[in-house]
Amino acid sequence: MSSQPFPLKRLTPDDVSLLRQLNALFGDAFSDHETYRNHPPSDAYMKDFLGKDHIVATVALAGKSVVGGLVAYELDKFEKARREFYIYDLAVDENYRRQGIATALINHLREIAKRRGAWVIYVQADYGDDPAIALYEKLGVREEVLHFDIGLDG
Template identity: 60%
Template sequence: MTRPPVAFRRLRSQDAALLRRLNAVFAEAFGDRETYQGDPPPDAYLRDLLARDHVIAIVAVRDDEVLGGLVAYEFDKFERMRREIYIYDLAVAAQHRRQSVATGLIEHLRAIAVQRGAWVVFVQADHGDAPAIALYTKLGAREDVLHFDIAVGSGAPSARLAP
């Protein structure tokens, strides 16, 4: 018996429940339940967020199971009249890795980028994350950069140099 194909779809305002299921995949994949499930926002907040054109959430589903997904943000640039799309989170559930799910997610995002008139899609990977580095190397040109988190007030993460 053959499995149904993986479907890739952009989440919209009516998909808050799917976004919660994607957050569960992120929590497991990143080993960070506190961030992704510790204090979930209400559905109204998620519906508003998913209704915004510059917020892009895509899920990979098969038989109503969320296999993985990504969250990206579109930026309008000042130095040129163009847009860039930044992949902020991308994960695939462990049992569905090495099945081209992540590649399919990025390809779906690339199609959205074309529709939105974006100039480039970009993403960061942590040093030592060999699977992510291999995937992104296959799909694009590598740049070595330093990433800094800058605190914006009390309760914010302290500024640190990413490893």
């Protein structure tokens, strides 16, 4: 934990309840309760998930409540002996936004990524999500890319 106003905690297998709070926060922030709240995984699955070295789940806390968090994945590269981290989800409770929580979460991930030998962290943002785009432009270099979801049924 850090000494900032909203302490950060990298989740471990003992933090299933905090991961469930983070999922609920993601569901609210992304207006996607179907994905984040319906049909939740078992505690055993969540413990296994949090025990994997290549997964970083970090939360910002106000007391015992999760007010922000991110989930990132470490990817080993093959073209060079290096790694990169992908921020899969990042959100802050609407009542706690504009207080530096998202920046603190990313900076915390930067430290983890440096220790793990990564060369970059990358993240996607949706068109129209102007606050996220502004944050990411402040912290990094914008690239224009296309994203495709390839289904498994055809």
